């Protein structure tokens with residue numbers, strides 16, 4: 259775990275757990291990457307699935323330019339109160355507790371209620387027909403305590419499942435919607451128009467991660483059903499798998515410093531935010547997200 263690998267383009271990698279995640283240093287991500295640096299980052303992402311780049315104090319345009327070197331960027335219309343957005347650019351996801359006036363959201367603000375969904379283990383945009391590929395989260399302002407982000411390795415979790423369970427779940431198709439994840443926290447105040455925008459989408463429960471060739475669980479708080487299964491039976495299984503896959507041996511917990519950029523692969527990890535005193539301290543994080551190539555059912559099994 260203390261090995262320190264220097265790869266192409268001067269990228270230095272230090273593994274953070276025995277199974278996945280590495281600290282990545284030696285490259286200024288605000289400058290255009292050389293082909294060698296780009297290849298080194300892609301290879302490291304395929305291997306580690308989570309990379310922590312300390313000391314990358316982006317502004318939004320720099321963060322977008324970094325992301326565009328690796329693929330197509332998702333648009334991020336939020337489900338609720340889109341008109342009250344704080345950030346100008348629709349491709350920058352506002353992961354903060356702040357309103358458009360820069361002030362901390364009121365305790366009962368609907369956006370605050372909605373954002374609390376990030377505390378549940380999930381994979382970004384799994385509720386979209388074509389879900390997320392990588393997420394790139396940059397810390398601009400952090401609270402004095404709490405507010406860590408935890409990541410769990412879904413390839414290692416798959417590998418560790420009993421063979422009988424693997425056979426049972428290998429071909430299952432789940433249904434994902436934002437309505438399902440928010441309902442878990444009792445947030446049910448969706449307008450008919452919001453409900454219409456949240457039609458459940460089907461995704462494979464087990465997918466193959468192209469860059470490593472490894473199989474991975476594809477779990478998320480957005481799952482609300484398994485096709486062909488009674489819902490309580492489906493949700494009991496999803497809960498069992500989620501508990502299994504988020505045991506400490508599969509988890510890396512990131513305590514943020516300002517300027518950290520953490521990049522994770524949503525195809526083979528889950529993550530969740532940890533609580534902090536969000537009615538007192540500002541926390542301003544910005545996320546740029548790459549779009550995957552196709553719905554999981556259209557990808558090679």
Ligand code: OGA
Pocket residue numbers: 353376382393395405406407408529530531532543545
């Ligand atoms: C995200 C997310 C959790 C956090 O940015 O997608 O889930 O800790 N963030 O802010």
Ligand code: MN
Pocket residue numbers: 376380381382529
């Ligand atoms: Mn997320």
